Amino acid sequence: MKKVFGFIIVSALALWGCSSDYTVLESSDSVILTADSSVKRFGDTITFTVRDNNGIEHTNDAVFYVDGTAIEGNKLTSAVVSTHNVKATYYDLTSDNVEVSFGDGTELNFRKRxxxxxxxxxxxxxxxxxxxxxxxxxxxxxxxxxxxxxxxxxxxxxxxxxxxxxxxxxxxxxxxxxxxxxxxxxxxxxxxxxxxxxxxxxxxxxxxxxxxxxxxxxxxxxxxxxxxxxxxxxxxxxxxxxxxxxxxxxxxxxxxxxxxxxxxxxxxxxxxxxxxxxxxxxxxxxxxxxxxxxxxxxxxxxxxxxxxxxxxxxxxxxxxxxxxxxxxxxxxxxxxxxxxxxxxxxxxx
The missing domain is CATH 2.60.40.10 (Immunoglobulins)
Structure with a gap:
């Protein structure tokens, strides 16, 4: 798999000439997609975040796909009860799918004591x-x-x-x-x-x-x-x-x-x-x-x-x-x- 590298180039001009220092950041082998909640009330918003395996966030540079279709930004809402599969890409890296739902609470009941x-x-x-x-x-x-x-x-x-x-x-x-x-x-x-x-x-x-x-x-x-x-x-x-x-x-x-x-x-x-x-x-x-x-x-x-x-x-x-x-x-x-x-x-x- 192609790796994504980040480079920080720091240049300094010294008295005796010009020298450059290069710092190579750790490579990203994978990206991880998370949601602020796996289920919310329909009409509310679920927000997604993307980080690489080093914990560095790339949400603003990622593309999010809901049920196979790219969306704008990193937020999803639904006006009806529904379930969706979401993934994210960052350059040539693709996250695992995450399932999220919008509900009305009818499915959530508890043992009665x-x-x-x-x-x-x-x-x-x-x-x-x-x-x-x-x-x-x-x-x-x-x-x-x-x-x-x-x-x-x-x-x-x-x-x-x-x-x-x-x-x-x-x-x-x-x-x-x-x-x-x-x-x-x-x-x-x-x-x-x-x-x-x-x-x-x-x-x-x-x-x-x-x-x-x-x-x-x-x-x-x-x-x-x-x-x-x-x-x-x-x-x-x-x-x-x-x-x-x-x-x-x-x-x-x-x-x-x-x-x-x-x-x-x-x-x-x-x-x-x-x-x-x-x-x-x-x-x-x-x-x-x-x-x-x-x-x-x-x-x-x-x-x-x-x-x-x-x-x-x-x-x-x-x-x-x-x-x-x-x-x-x-x-x-x-x-x-x-x-x-x-x-x-x-x-x-």
Whole structure:
């Protein structure tokens, strides 16, 4: 293949005569075509860039071909939903083809999951009823994400003392149901009691139209240090979204009072295994606002948390992470959980 060379000629006139220095730039064996996005909304513009194998940009000197036809400049738009093959030439070098699309979002849907927030307490004798219902839900669906919010007191002298108490009073104030137990689906929908007789209510929220946003988590735990990437992708325009991120712990052993017929009707349940226990919230519990500019069709929003594991974690190996986005009405639109070391992709359908 013929190579493309660039020459910089520097001439200097010295006292004793004329001399010239020549610097030969590295040769370009190939060119690489990239697009600022592989898919955009129809009517928007995709911009292309060409660089050689040395990383030097040649966009202004390249010719771009869309579906075999040369275009003016390095930008492409379409007024309709469409897909195109694009290549670029720079002198006698030709890039690989790049496929780009213009869409309307109808093709972008995500797996639908339901958030179950269980307001519970080790002192609460009727709370095992909800725990039992959660076990039934998980037995029928892999699309439920559970958070056990233990309430309401950290005072060891209180009759409602719970060693795992988490102050969720700000969130509970929005629900206006002070008693326990209570389960809420997608944050705002009261799970009808008795919950074990109404697991269909929870499972139904994993069915039907798929949400137009999906989540992917990447938690890395190194000793006591935590790096968590939470990403969201959008199949429609959204506004007024808030992100909530929880740190949970599984496998906590502590007695559980039980005044129900579930779990063999035993009171007290000694060394009961408490799972999905809320230990920390990395955002405000009502959510952290996501800029509207980041929640448009085909956009991807990523928030990175760099922190330490909560001091109340008993065993870092049992930690899991939950992230969800709530709309302006406070309801969770979609939710995802991950264990340390997971590197999730978006669950596109």
């Amino acid at each position: 339901v958030l179950i927030e269980d307001y519970t307490g080790t002192w609460c004798g009727y709370c095992p009823r909800v725990a039992y219902a959660i076990d039934l839900v998980h037995g029928q669906s892999d699309d439920a994400v559970t958070v056990a919010i233990h309430r309401p007191s950290s005072d060891m002298l209180s009759i409602v003392y719970d060693p795992y108490n988490f102050d969720a009073s700000e969130l509970e104030a929005t629900l206006n149901i002070p008693s326990y137990p209570k389960g809420f689906l997608n944050r705002k929908v009261l799970w009808t009691s008795p919950e074990p007789n109404n697991i269909a209510q929870a499972i139904a929220l994993t069915q039907g139209a798929n949400p137009k946003l999906g989540l992917a988590l990447k938690p890395i735990v190194n000793g006591n240090n935590l790096t968590l990437d939470v990403s969201a992708q959008f199949g429609a325009d959204f506004s007024g979204l808030k992100l909530v991120v929880y740190v949970l712990e599984n496998g906590l052993l502590y007695e559980q009072h039980n005044y129900t017929s579930y779990f063999d009707g035993v009171d007290v349940l000694e060394n009961y295994t408490h799972n999905h226990v809320l230990r920390a919230c990395l955002t405000p519990i009502l959510g952290e606002a996501v800029p509207d500019s980041e929640t448009k069709l085909y956009g991807i929003y990523t928030k990175t948390f760099n922190t330490t594991l909560p001091a109340n974690i008993s065993n870092a190996a049992n930690v899991e992470f939950v992230a969800f986005l709530v709309g302006a009405d406070g309801k969770a639109i979609n939710v995802r959980k991950a264990a340390a070391g997971d590197a999730q992709d978006f669950e596109m359908l």
